[in-house]
Amino acid sequence: MAEPIRLSKRDAARRENEARILAAAEKVFAEAGFGGATMQLIADMAGLPKANLHYYFATKEELYRKVVQQIFEIWLHAADSFDNAPGPVEGIGAYIDAKMDISRKHPFGSKVWASEVMHGAPVIQDYLETTLRDWTKGRADVIQRWVDEGKMAPVDPRHLLYMLWATTQHYADFGHQIETLNGGKPLSDRQWKEAKESVKTIILRGIGAI
Amino acid sequence: MAEPIRLSKRDAARRENEARILAAAEKVFAEAGFGGATMQLIADMAGLPKANLHYYFATKEELYRKVVQQIFEIWLHAADSFDNAPGPVEGIGAYIDAKMDISRKHPFGSKVWASEVMHGAPVIQDYLETTLRDWTKGRADVIQRWVDEGKMAPVDPRHLLYMLWATTQHYADFGHQIETLNGGKPLSDRQWKEAKESVKTIILRGIGAI
DNA sequence: ACACAACCTGACCAACCGGTCAACAAATTT
DNA sequence: AAATTTGTTGACCGGTTGGTCAGGTTGTGT
Structure with missing residues (x-):
């Protein structure tokens, strides 16, 4: 204890x-x-x-680096639910839930991360080449296994991961745009739930898991 | 002439x-x-x-504004193929093709646009509230019509649009990340084709259009 | 050829930025 | 309670930035 x-x-x-x-x-x-x-x-x-x-x-760089590392940790742990899942419906479903929650709870961190990567990852390039590469390889293998086991349609695991990242992060990074298109008001609890359901439904059906 | x-x-x-x-x-x-x-x-x-x-x-602001307006125009015209399409397979399929091409051809512009929106759209807020709002409303109506006509599953048009934007832009905005995960090399012609196909397949199947 | 307008640019400036530092205050150790 | 380490801060500095401007050059209409 x-x-x-x-x-x-x-x-x-x-x-x-x-x-x-x-x-x-x-x-x-x-x-x-x-x-x-x-x-x-x-x-x-x-x-x-x-x-x-x-x-x-x-220095300013040191402070910035700490901020980026912080969000990167959260980002990685979001996939804990990915492992040990019996199939794509549970695994990817939970991952979407987790990443959508992060987008809602840590919009600033998400934006800092996006900004860092967009500018060529000047301070976290080493993480991309080590931690993230390994992480991605591991998850891609899991997805490939599900494909081989016939639990989902044969899709390229990489592009599926990119789609998951893109879609879930969009709600943080482009939150301002979404808010503007929502009449200038932030998404309500109900709208967030609908967003999650929409994303999960389209993707899970899209990969032939439901 | x-x-x-x-x-x-x-x-x-x-x-x-x-x-x-x-x-x-x-x-x-x-x-x-x-x-x-x-x-x-x-x-x-x-x-x-x-x-x-x-x-x-x-001023620097004036130059920046021009750059943002430029990419916004391209962005809007990408949806020309959206209209007059008989159904989602042709309309959304062509839209994905067009937006993926933009991501590949105008990666800088895409990043500037993303950056601008992420920072709260300080210089193009009026565009978001007028042009983009109308544009979105129009496309959402088209999608809703397809749903009503039974040409696709009942999905929330807004969230589908967000997913389309997110996924296609991701290949520009996070191009550096994708490149790093691709062994440090930019996507080849073949890989871009595969990316397009992956995105189209998952989304079109995800909305029950194929 | 002349006059006028449009265009070009080296040199300059006030404002601001990241970072330093000396002097001081507060907590902890002895 | 003295000594020492750790934390705090206003004032300051060199370097950079967006922007200006006077004086010169080039093109255009007459």
Whole structure:
């Protein structure tokens, strides 16, 4: 069991400050891009003097890197439900649910990730070439197995994965567009549920799993 | 018929300079984002002195706006094939083809557009609320008609459109990621064809049109 | 050939940015 | 409670950026 760790005043303050800075940075980087974001703006949003940011994160790049790593972790773990699933309906269905939830809960992080990749992944190229490549290979193998077992139509696992990523992330990255087309209002709980169902239905039927 | 308009030296030079600047700007904005792009970099890439850029485009914002408008036009016209189609197989199939071609031919423009929307559409919000809203309404009606005519399963037209946008644009916006997962090489002609087929097959089957 | 307008550009500037630092405050250790 | 480590911050700096402008060049109409 986890002990109720006693945090010294210092450690507690450090923890909170880092969290506040990271949260502010995530939002500012998402809304302004790396180049458009300023340390001053992040500092103001975090309620700290700019010099204090540089005490916790030496450079703008270092802070940005931490923000990207954070969302990448969440992104990867979304596929936990993918494994050990008996078939595509459960596995891919749960994956869509998880990724749609991420899009709703972490829209800023999703945008930062999208922005990073769009600009050629200057700071996380190594992750793409190692962690993400392995991850993708593993899931593609699972999908291929389902195909071989006749649990779904023969589709290219890669392109199916791209479609899953694209569709689920779209609700975060292009959330503003969707909101505008929704009469300027964010999707309601019911509309989010409908979105999830639509995506799941079309894709699962599209791969011949239902 | 279009007359072979005689361009004076001036008009010809103006045309070429503007085109060169816009092409350079599209690339730089796509790779560095609006905030990260510099007029100097665009000028260097266009092979013109920076001051000359400001002669043609007064401000960075004005130049950026032109770039965004340009890709928006292409984006809208991609759906010409959508209309007058007898059913979803032809209409949506052609639309997917057209949008995939755009992703391949105009990856920079696609990224600029994505970036603009992701950042809350600061310069083209009015377009979203007028042109895009009308456009979307029109296509959604067409899809609904096909549903009513029994030519496809009853799916929410909006979410289908989002899925089409997301999936096709993904190949441009996340092209770097796809390239990395493809062994660091861009998709070949054959792979692009396979991508198109995969997308069309999954979606058309997903909406019960085939 | 002349006059006028359009075009071009090196040099320049004020504003802003990321990052530094010295001086100070607070917590922790001894 | 003294000493030491850790955290805090206003003021500052060199470098870069978007944008300006005066003075020159080129093309066009007359």
